[in-house]
Amino acid sequence: MNKTILILQQEYLKRVKKKSFIILTLLVPILFVGMFALIIALSVHDDKQERTIAVFDESILFLGELEEEEFTRYHFIPKAEYEQLKSNIRESEFYALLYIPEHIYTSNSAQLISEKQVPIELSEQISRKLSRFLENSKRQKIIEEIGIDDLEERLAGTRTSIKLNTLKVTETGEAKKSSSGVAFVASYAMGFIIYFFVFMYGAMVMRSVMEEKKNRIVEVIISSVKPFQLMSGKIIGTALVGLTQVAIWVLLGVVGIVVAQSFFTPESAQQMSQSLMESRQGMGPNMQQMDSQNQVTEVLELIGNLNIPLILFAFVFYFLAGYLMYSSLLGAVGAAVDNDEDSQQMVFPITFPLILSIMLLFPIARNPEGPVAFWGSIIPFTSPVAMLARVPYGVPAWELLLSMALLILATVGAIWVAAKIYKTGLLMYGKKVSLKELIKWLTYKS
Amino acid sequence: MEFFSAKNVNKVFSNTRALSDVSISVNEQSIFGLLGPNGAGKTTLIRIINQITAPDDGELFLEGRKMRQSDVALIGYLPEERGLYKKMKVGEQAIYLAQLKGMTKKDAVKNLKNWFERFEMVDWWNKKVEELSKGMQQKVQFVTTVVHKPKLLIFDEPFSGFDPINANLLKREILQLRNDGSTIIFSTHNMGSVEELCDHIALINKSVKIVDGPTDEIRQKYKSNIFEIKYKGNFQLVDKALGRNFKILEHTESEKENHLQVQYLNGDSNNDLLQAIMPAAEILSFEEIIPSMNDVFIKAVNESNNQTKNAKNE
16 A cells, blocks of 8 residues: 555656646646637727728718717718729728618618628628618607607617526425526536546556556566556556646636736726627627626526536546546556557547547537437446536436446446456567457456 | 575466476575576566466465565566666656665665665766666666665576676676675576576476576586596597597697597496596596586576477377
8 A cells, every 4th residue: 555655656746747747737727818818808909990981872861870980980972983982992091882772771781892801890880870770760750650759768668688597496396597508518618628637647647557668667666566556556646646737727716816806896897898798799888787797697696506516526526437447448558558559559449438428518418318418428438428518407316326336337347457457468568469368368367 | 594485386378388386495695596598487487476477376485484465575676678767867766666665765765875876876866767878777777676675686687788897796796795695586598697606596498497406516417427638648549548438529639738528428437537548648637527507508408308309209
């Protein structure tokens, strides 16, 4: 036992002290934050180009009615100039040419002619301007015809938008607000995280075993410790490296949030999110503010309504069990082969279920109760990813327990198989190992 | 005093017999040579002693009691195919390997410093293994094998990868280790070093032990009545005098002395040979040739191979 800890410590320190580990661990959050900052920066200060748009208004409705915006100006031109510009925008001072046909009132369409690809925001802005103007003028006409003074206000009151809140009845009979959107994101994220960690750290174990075998140091080591001690020390040590990485990321995240909070007062944060939303949706500021606030609290509420303790428990359980199962099998592959090519061939059949389980994520997210989701989350080789993707939606207790029990059985089995192969393979050189050979190794007495 | 013994060890791998009923007994503070052609089963036996492989049946004893898994701490093993972690620093690695053998870190550092000074490799402590030459790596490996003061040392081809100067240094160290109380099992194909170092040998061929005994006795046993005689006189006369009982293997003449190698075919006493020659020539020197380990090895293995061949033919 003592020696297992010694090996574990050695493996752990060796990896944690590596430059690549430190760089990756620090770089990922920086990249993450950087990417976020970039997206925000891009969307806040997105479009600063000054544009002047030439408008030929055949309908003569809009003359002088198109207000200038921050960076966009409108310049009305007569038909002759329009004809001339139409074929020759590039050399003019205009960015684009807006043609409003005579019958826009009934046709509801206009043309924006330009040399370059017009940004979506600009074209939306223009179409919104035109629509709003026409809508107002139509409404004004009706009000005049009917002769009710406060019709405008009364009509405004009829504007309705139904938000469908999905509620889920828990086992205690309590109805909780749920959101398939939030569950979807959680389910996908968890599936991916498990997949990456199992894959990355499983491969690390395999490479480490192969290195020891290639270096020929392994014979010295197993004359001091039992192969099983070596393997378990390596696997647990590497798992701790993974957990360390996650812990550092969580810590950096918390620190980041605290720092961000002290930097931005609530108002400035609100301002930022406001301007962000505004520039995206181009809505009136008043509606906008209420909306964004509502959205934030609502998302928070929805996240809070996820069964967080269960999800955390499931995450840790399926990560550890899945990692143990796959890394011990990959470790055994590392011991069985003595060159990289052979390892590739043997790794694929082992990791295939893992890759398959990633492909199952989408059907599971679409129908968390369907047969794909059910079998995927029960069969041990796919269950670490598939079950975790289901948990945010809620899983019947018996299914969860069955899946966990099967996974434990499979993990124990995998460790048994791996230990046998590992022990025999470590000192086997110069022989290409076939599957038949591997099966024979399983029958060797210890 | 017996320190280690293996009794009736058998090991079969899927379809090859690696060891058939092999027993060896190693005395305390002696160097035991484990010899045999490639693939004879030496490495399997060594791995069994190191608890790396378990025998199918048979028992191992250390200091008179049955061997346990924990006894690996008492063994120092230098395998034939060896290596170190390339990216790890020499000192760090040596400490780690010593700790795996059950030493505390403090003791490991203390002992290692001594050995590093003795082998003049103190400067290597903070270097990575991959920065060292192959010979230097072998030295590090040797130190990591002996640092925990093992009572039983097992060297498999220890001299491979060493230049003659370092090989000599190593030979001295091995003898010193024995004199300091270690018992050593030594496997090699270098028969010269067997003659120099081994007190006792066992020869394994095709999984069977065919020769076992003190080195001197074995060489005596394998002598084939060959004598080297220097004399003055006429070769024709000597040849005639020797008659049918003797076979002349080699003969050279020079002005100063003649030189004769002769095999005595079925005599009882060396005096018969002397008596036969004396009337014909003046004997300057007379010496019985003791075979080298090399000759013993080849002869024993060939005999054993012929026996199995004959057994198969019958």
